[in-house]
Each structure stands twice: as structure tokens, then as C-alpha cells.
Amino acid sequence: MTAPASAPALDLNAKLELYRMQVALRQFETRAYDLFLENYVKGTSHLSLGQEAIAAGFAAAMRPDDYTFATYRGHAHTLARGVPMTPVLAELMGRTNGLMAGKGGSMHLTSVEHGVMGSYAIIGAHLPIACGAAWSAQYRGTEQVAVCFFGDGSTNIGAFHEALNLAAIWKLPVVFVCENNLWMEYTRTTEITAVANPAADRASAYGLESIIVDGNDVDAVYEVAERAMTRARAGEGPSLIEALTYRHGGHSRADPGKYRPDAEVAEWMAKDPIPMYHARLLAEGATEAQLVEIELSVAAQVDQATEEAKAGPIPGADLLMKDVWADGGSAWRN
Amino acid sequence: MAQLTFREAISRGIAQEMRRDETVLAIGEDIGAAGGVFKGTVGLFEEFGPLRVRDTPISEQAILGAAMGAAMTGLKPIAEIMFSDFFAVCWDIVVNEIAKSRYMTNGQVTFPLVIRSGNGGGLRFGAQHSQSVENWAMMVPGLKVVVPSNALDVIGLMAAAVRDPDPVIFLEAKALYASKMDVPDGDIVDTLGTAKLLRQGSDATLVALGAMVPKALKAAEELATAGINCTVVDVRSLVPLDTATILREVSATGRLFTVEENPRLCGWGGELSSIVSEEIFYDLDGPIVRITTPHIPLPAADALEDMAIPSVQRIVSTVSESMSA
Numbered sequence: 001m002t003a004p005a006s007a008p009a010l011d012l013n014a015k016l017e018l019y020r021m022q023v024a025l026r027q028f029e030t031r032a033y034d035l036f037l038e039n040y041v042k043g044t045s046h047l048s049l050g051q052e053a054i055a056a057g058f059a060a061a062m063r064p065d066d067y068t069f070a071t072y073r074g075h076a077h078t079l080a081r082g083v084p085m086t087p088v089l090a091e092l093m094g095r096t097n098g099l100m101a102g103k104g105g106s107m108h109l110t111s112v113e114h115g116v117m118g119s120y121a122i123i124g125a126h127l128p129i130a131c132g133a134a135w136s137a138q139y140r141g142t143e144q145v146a147v148c149f150f151g152d153g154s155t156n157i158g159a160f161h162e163a164l165n166l167a168a169i170w171k172l173p174v175v176f177v178c179e180n181n182l183w184m185e186y187t188r189t190t191e192i193t194a195v196a197n198p199a200a201d202r203a204s205a206y207g208l209e210s211i212i213v214d215g216n217d218v219d220a221v222y223e224v225a226e227r228a229m230t231r232a233r234a235g236e237g238p239s240l241i242e243a244l245t246y247r248h249g250g251h252s253r254a255d256p257g258k259y260r261p262d263a264e265v266a267e268w269m270a271k272d273p274i275p276m277y278h279a280r281l282l283a284e285g286a287t288e289a290q291l292v293e294i295e296l297s298v299a300a301q302v303d304q305a306t307e308e309a310k311a312g313p314i315p316g317a318d319l320l321m322k323d324v325w326a327d328g329g330s331a332w333r334n
Numbered sequence: 335m336a337q338l339t340f341r342e343a344i345s346r347g348i349a350q351e352m353r354r355d356e357t358v359l360a361i362g363e364d365i366g367a368a369g370g371v372f373k374g375t376v377g378l379f380e381e382f383g384p385l386r387v388r389d390t391p392i393s394e395q396a397i398l399g400a401a402m403g404a405a406m407t408g409l410k411p412i413a414e415i416m417f418s419d420f421f422a423v424c425w426d427i428v429v430n431e432i433a434k435s436r437y438m439t440n441g442q443v444t445f446p447l448v449i450r451s452g453n454g455g456g457l458r459f460g461a462q463h464s465q466s467v468e469n470w471a472m473m474v475p476g477l478k479v480v481v482p483s484n485a486l487d488v489i490g491l492m493a494a495a496v497r498d499p500d501p502v503i504f505l506e507a508k509a510l511y512a513s514k515m516d517v518p519d520g521d522i523v524d525t526l527g528t529a530k531l532l533r534q535g536s537d538a539t540l541v542a543l544g545a546m547v548p549k550a551l552k553a554a555e556e557l558a559t560a561g562i563n564c565t566v567v568d569v570r571s572l573v574p575l576d577t578a579t580i581l582r583e584v585s586a587t588g589r590l591f592t593v594e595e596n597p598r599l600c601g602w603g604g605e606l607s608s609i610v611s612e613e614i615f616y617d618l619d620g621p622i623v624r625i626t627t628p629h630i631p632l633p634a635a636d637a638l639e640d641m642a643i644p645s646v647q648r649i650v651s652t653v654s655e656s657m658s659a
Contacts (some may be wrong), residue, residue: 068408100440110439116404118439122430128396129431132403134410139359139385159426162393166400169391263646323441323474326499332475333575333609334527 007073010222012285014060018218019281020294021056022239025076027302028085032075032092036253039094042312046105047258048076050216050248051291053273054179057221058147060257061229067117067137067146069130073179074119077149081114102214102315103323111312124154127163127176134167134174134238145232146174153184155198161205164240170207173232175225178242179215185251199242208240215243216273219280246271286315335518341349342513343485344374344450347492348412352382355410358496361388361397362414362450372418372452372511392591394424398449400579402432405447410496418453418467418505418539425470432501433476445501454545454595455627455643456509460634464508466595466627468543471503472602473571478526479572483547485515487570490524498526507595527574531583535563538653539583540605542593543569546644550593553649557574560650562657572602580606581614588619591653593644598629623656625649 009016012283029047036045048055051073062068070077078088083099089305091098092106099111107121117133120126130148154160155178160227167174178199182189195201200210214225221243228239246268257265278291324330338346352358360378366389369376390397394415402411415421421428428449435443446632455464471479478500480604483489488506495502501642532547533554542550554564558656565583569576590610592603603624610622625644633639 100438100442103440104438108438109381110442112439112442117358117403118435118443121424121432125395125399125426125431128393128399128427129406130399131396132400132405133407134403135400136404136407136409146403159395161400162391162396163399165391166393166396170388279426319440324437324446326436326446328441328477332573333577 010219014217015281015284016058016286016290016294018060018222019277019291020298021059021080022052022218022277023295024301025055025079026274027298028079028089029075031302031306032089034063035093035306038090041106042094043105044252044254045092046079046252047249048073050268050272051179051181051245052076053218053221054149054177054215054243055247056216058177058225060130061225062221063144065115065142065144067115067133067144069117069126069133069146069148070119071107071150072119072121073125073151073282074109074215075106078109078111078116078119081111081116083111083114083116085301087204088307090309090312093103093309093312096315097308097312097318101319109189115247116237123148125155125157126150127154127159128166130174131163131166131172132134134172135170135232139172140159143233144173145229147177149175149177149179152178152180152182152198154178155191155202163200164206164299167238168208171235171237172312173318174238175228175232175237179245180242181245181247181269183247183260184249186255199240204239206240208238208249211239211241213241213243216271216276218273249332335516338485338512338517339487339511340488340506340513341372341374343517344492345376345378347489348375348378349381349492349603350489351496352378352386357385357408358410358412359388359404360377360412360414361390361400363390363392363416365389365414366455370414370450372508374506374511375414398424398432399426401447401449402445405445406443410446412448412450414494415449415451415465418451419462421451421467421470429474433474437476437612444499446499447616448495448502448504450504450506452508453505454480454507454509455632455639456545458634458636458639461631468505468572469596469601472605473600475571476501479505479508480526480570481505481544481572482570483507483510483568484513486517486522487524489517489522491526491570493521493523497523500511502526505544509545513548527571527576529570529576529579530568531565531579532568533564533566535565537563537587538591538657539565539567539587540591540653541567541569541580541592543572543602544595546595549644549646550649552646553653556646556650558655560654562654563658564653569606576632577609581610581644584610587615588617589657590618590622592624593649594626595625595628595643596626598624598626601626612654615634620656621650625652633637
């Protein structure tokens with residue numbers, strides 16, 4: 001079986017759903033930031049503002065039983081798989097109605113029932129783990145695919161290279177997606193990387209095609225995702241995709257992102273995936289009223305999730321000693 | 335009944351579980367056709383084939399990452415880290431990922447996996463291939479830690495580890511690979527978290543682990559000829575820890591000697607001493623004494639390595655001096 005040259009074209013309704021998802025991710029992250037400023041969201045948070053098209057495009061190409069492996073910048077990838085807003089927001093706020101009852105926090109969002117197999121906060125660690133899920137799918141013969149998202153900074157850590165090699169030699173059904181937002185935390189990625197394209201230029205070392213996609217164009221992302229998923233399901237092995245994008249804010253909540261030149265920020269704000277897609281949908285026959293309806297209904301959803309999360313109970317001591325072990329407990333002695 | 339070496343017991347234990355459950359897979363470096371560098375997986379590749387007994391590159395993070403991802407999606411992998419010293423290059427996967435993820439996700443994921451590794455000294459391999467790292471694993475919440483001391487326990491504890499739904503670090507004392515014992519035919523399944531009383535005496539209790547167990551037994555024999563009768567307890571499992579058996583046997587004699595291969599600081603005997611002091615202090619008739627490797631990297635030369643790791647002679651002299659003090 002060979003992968004089709006291009007993915008099946010999306011109809012307008014499907015594209016409106018892609019718009020809805022991107023708007024939802026944008027409004028959710030904006031609200032998460034506001035709630036942080038109001039001290040409802042504690043600790044740290046790494047937002048996907050500006051990078052929504054990658055999460056939305058990939059999720060649309062995935063089967064419900066496919067696996068997502070995300071990083072600490074994982075709110076968008078979690079929501080894109082269909083996890084409701086309330087438990088995600090409540091998790092950021094440390095409430096018992098959170099996705100993990102407050103035990104994981106912003107950087108470890110997980111929802112196994114939605115195929116979200118975890119968000120990992122040690123750079124690169126989840127690439128080999130995604131290989132394991134793909135190995136399992138291969139052994140069980142389920143045609144499931146593991147999709148593993150990571151940033152440009154992850155391409156310089158050893159686990160990236162160990163995982164790419166293992167995936168290639170075992171022909172694993174895994175799709176590695178590098179979200180290249182040009183900045184490794186506070187440092188320009190090209191300054192600390194031996195090649196210009198941190199993922200794509202490494203692909204040939206593992207016998208893989210060099211693939212770069214405009215990560216701010218959700219249609220382009222969907223198409224490249226669909227091709228890679230088809231290839232993986234057909235037993236043809238892994239793909240490594242570099243999606244070019246830009247984060248609208250700093251690395252984390254503590255970072256105002258001042259190191260970025262104004263002209264660069266302006267250039268990328270002009271390529272904001274959401275207004276860009278808004279304009280395209282109008283050109284393709286959607287009405288302004290349809291798009292406004294989407295924006296307003298998402299806003300109502302975010303407001304409702306905010307209220308529900310705020311109303312969530314604060315975790316009690318009963319949760320503290322639970323679930324170290326599969327028996328639900330934490331005993332280490334008799 | 336058949337006489338088995340410790341290394342043969344490893345492959346028998348794994349094969350027993352792989353025959354029973356087709357979701358049990360083995361991966362590691364050279365474990366396939368080569369049968370493992372320590373010959374602990376001989377015959378598995380021939381019986382179960384390349385899909386279930388899979389060679390890997392020298393990529394310890396990939397090995398354990400793959401094992402973790404497989405375990406959270408329905409398989410029961412047995413991963414080999416050839417020398418436990420190599421845990422240092424993949425400890426992130428063990429500590430930050432495998433050990434914590436069940437807790438962090440409020441119980442959404444389970445990790446039924448076993449990580450086997452050749453542990454400890456005695457083979458003159460020098461400081462990077464001889465460490466005893468059981469204390470590294472013991473101090474991490476979320477890991478179970480098993481250290482068998484003989485072929486029979488290898489099979490039974492391997493079966494228990496594979497059947498356990500939690501991650502188990504299974505440390506194989508390299509110094510014991512060639513040791514032999516008679517092992518009954520048929521399936522053998524033991525229980526995690528159980529220490530074993532190997533010898534009963536009235537004067538002192540020696541608590542030992544892994545390669546130190548046969549040395550403690552030999553020392554107890556010698557001490558008996560000098561009139562000091564020792565109980566010997568094989569800890570077998572550091573997590574869960576069978577404190578009930580250990581505390582009972584220490585209370586009975588009033589003296590505790592730990593025999594540990596790990597370097598002194600933060601060895602498992604330190605934790606045990608703390609538990610004994612807190613809970614049965616008034617049953618003690620004298621100080622707790624820890625017999626350990628000194629706090630040094632292990633030297634390569636046979637003469638030096640033999641001085642470093644607790645020997646039968648050191649156990650005998652330490653116990654007899656302390657008992658007559």
C-alpha cells in the first residue's frame with residue numbers, strides 16, 4: 001500500500017470544525033493566561049498561543065484510538081483530542097475536578113480515554129515512550145499510530161536521536177512532529193543547532209524524508225499529517241515532520257519574551273494562523289455570520305469551563321497517598 | 335528436579351512467563367540470538383522468535399522508553415539494561431517517567447514492566463561495570479526493587495515481577511550468575527515483598543541481600559563454630575520491604591548486622607537501621623552494625639576489589655568483635 005500523493009480534500013464543514021478548534025485553543029489559552037494573572041492558575045504554564053494550527057490539524061487526521069504524546073506545552077494537544085475544557089482548566093487550577101484531580105498540573109495533562117498518553121516535561125523523554133506505544137500497536141496489529149509532538153529544542157538531546165533510530169529500524173507506526181517556533185526557551189535555535197532546520201535536516205540521518213510544513217496553515221498541516229498517518233498505518237514506518245510556527249508569548253509564564261526582535265514578532269503576528277484561516281474560509285464560501293457564531297459559542301464554552309473549574313473542590317488529604325501503585329495505594333512495607 | 339545455574343534460572347523464569355502470556359516480550363542489547371552477554375536469555379530467541387525477543391541498539395533511553403510506552407498500552411515488557419551502571423544514562427525514563435506517571439495521572443496508567451540488570455561487583459570489571467545500585471532504585475517512590483540471591487528465587491521472583499502490575503527493578507548479582515542449585519520442575523511463582531529466613535540462631539541477626547546472602551550464610555556457619563549462633567535473613571525485596579519478618583527476627587536475637595554490597599552512604603541498611611531504631615529500639619541488646627563496601631568507587635584489581643566488598647572473613651570478624659565488646 002502506498003500513501004496517496006495528497007490527502008483527501010476537506011469540505012467546508014470539516015474546515016469550519018478546524019476553525020472552531022483553533023479558536024477554542026486560542027480562547028482557552030488566553031483564559032488560562034488571565035487566570036494565571038488572577039492567581040487561579042498556580043505554578044508554571046507554557047501556552048500554545050500562535051501554534052494552534054499544528055494541534056488542530058494533526059488531531060483531525062487521527063483516529064480516536066491513536067495515541068498523542070505531548071510536552072509540557074500540551075494544553076492544545078490535549079484539548080484537540082476532544083478532552084473537555086473544564087477538566088483541563090480545573091487541572092491548571094489544582095482542583096479535584098481536574099483531569100488528574102490536580103496531581104499532575106499544567107505540564108502533565110493526560111487523558112487515556114481520549115488517547116492522550118501524557119504530557120512530558122523532561123525534554124525529549126517522550127519520544128522513546130511514543131516508540132513504545134507504536135511498538136505495542138505494531139505487535140498487537142491494531143494499525144494505531146502514535147503521534148509525538150515536541151519543540152525545536154528537543155532535537156539536540158540524546159533521546160531524540162535514540163528514538164528516531166529505533167523507530168526507523170523497527171519501522172514503527174510513529175509520527176514525530178517538531179514544532180519549530182524558532183526559539184529554544186530564550187535562545188535562538190539556529191544559534192545552538194548545527195543545521196538550519198533542526199528536525200528536517202536530521203531526517204536523512206535516519207533514512208527519513210525531510211518534511212517541512214507551514215505550521216500556521218491548518219490545511220497544510222492536516223495534509224502532511226494525513227500522509228504520515230497513512231504511511232504509518234500501512235506499516236511503512238515513521239515520519240519526522242518539522243512544522244514552522246511561532247509562539248506569540250514567552251517560553252513560560254515567567255518569560256515576557258523580550259529577546260525577540262520587534263520586526264520578527266510583527267512578521268509572525270501577521271501570519272497568525274487564526275485570522276489567516278478566517279480570511280481563507282470567507283474566500284471559500286463561509287459567511288461571516290458562521291464564523292462569528294463559532295467564536296461566540298467558543299467564548300461561552302470557555303466562560304462556562306472557567307466557572308466550573310473555579311467551583312471545583314480543593315483536593316483533600318485522601319488524594320495525597322493514592323495511586324503510587326496499581327492497587328491504588330502507596331505502601332512500601334508491611 | 336534439575337540443577338540450574340543462576341543465569342539459566344533467568345531464562346527459565348522469563349520463558350515460563352512468556353509461554354503463559356503472549357503479551358510478555360523481552361528487549362535489550364544482545365538478548366536475541368546472542369543469548370545475552372551474561373547468557374541470561376539463552377534459548378528465548380529460538381523459542382519465541384524475533385518479535386517477542388528483540389535486540390536493540392545501544393540506546394538505553396530508547397530501551398526503557400519503549401518498555402514504558404508498551405507497558406502503558408497493553409504489553410508486559412521485560413527490558414534488560416546490561417550493566418546496572420548504565421542506569422545512569424537512562425535514569426530519567428526510570429525516575430521521572432516510569433515511576434511517577436501513575437501518580438501524576440491520578441491512576442490513569444499502569445506500568446506492568448520489569449527492568450532486569452546485572453548488578454554489583456566481584457568480576458574485576460572496574461568502577462563503571464561493578465556498582466551496586468539497589469539504593470538508587472530504593473529511594474524512588476513508584477519503583478519496586480527485587481534482588482534474588484539464588485536460582486530458585488530468580489524464577490519465582492521473576493514470575494512475581496512479571497505478574498505484578500507495577501514497575502519492578504530486578505537486579506541480578508553478577509557474582510552469582512555461575513552459582514548452582516537444585517530447582518524443582520514445573521512453574522514456580524513467588525511473592526514480592528517477602529524476606530526469607532534462611533537460618534535461625536539466638537545471638538545475632540544478619541540481614542543480607544543478593545550476593546551478600548551466601549557470604550552471610552557462610553559467615554554464620556563459621557561463627558557457629560565459635561559459639562555465636564546467627565539468624566540469617568535474605569531481604570530479597572527492598573520495595574516492598576518485609577519489615578514484619580525482619581523486625582521479628584531482630585527482636586528475637588536483640589542484635590542486627592546488615593551485610594550490604596552498596597557503598598556505605600544511603601545503603602538500604604541505613605533505612606533498615608532507622609526502622610529498627612524507631613520501632614524496636616528497646617528490644618536491642620547492642621548497637622546496630624552495618625557491614626558495607628566502603629564509600630569508594632570499586633577498584634578493578636582483584637586484590638583491591640576483594641578488600642572492598644564485604645567478605646566472609648570481614649563479616650565473621652565484625653560480628654565476633656562486636657558481640658564480644
